[in-house]
Amino acid sequence: MPKGIGKIKIRVPRKIKKGDVIPVKALITHPMETGFRKDKKTKKRIPAYYINDVNVYYGDELISRMEWTIAVSANPFMTFYLKADKAAPLKIVWKDIKGGKYEKTIQINPQ
């Protein structure tokens, strides 16, 4: 894994009531190269390198699947919502076009 790629932060509200719809914010470090950019020193094109697939699991269930292209910003930051109706792990898996796979799991504990 290249340095500085795949660092993940996931943030959810501190207090969650059962049945609440909570925002989940997730950030991953990734260059998201478009393939159009040139290296200023070598004048060579930087090959495309981006995340194209994101999967969100809540418990065993796949609840969301995202498809990204080069037009998602570097270090992608996303917010989506989740209905917290059970105590279960929330797992997000990012995959890039070079076969890199980055994942993080957090526990959702509604009260």
Added chain:
Amino acid sequence: MKEGNAISRRKFMIMTGLACAAVVSSSSIGSLLKPAVAEGAKKPEKENINDVLKKFFGDRKIEMSHVKLKTPIIAENGAVVPVTIISDLPMEKDNYVKKIYIFVDENYHPFTASAELSPANGKAALALRIKMRKTSNVRAILETNTGKLYGAQKAVKVTIGGCGG
């Protein structure tokens, strides 16, 4: 002395003439080479937004309601444009938003991202930071599980493009 001067002047004229010719020829070579280089580097072809929408949704009608698209009016940096999509459509078991699409009209590839949702999301909403090549319309289109399409669009002014080049 006079003759010597004349010769030097003649020489000077020849020299400058040559120099000029060199500059002209080099610049013409440069201009000849430039498109070749650009072609070799595969300048991406811009896809038309209408063709793309047709490819994704066919002739289905997109209703411009129930979707709220939040974007900055002016984005200083096209590489990072925050986009938020919120919808008041229900997310119930048999009636939910199946997919959210984001398009940017003026990007080479207008299709930016999509997200498949399920009732477990509880709310049809998504926020993402996207890249924009230049000033353009941003479109958000939502597809429900029954096949209905809802959309919203907004113009965003970009002062610095975000696709490199």
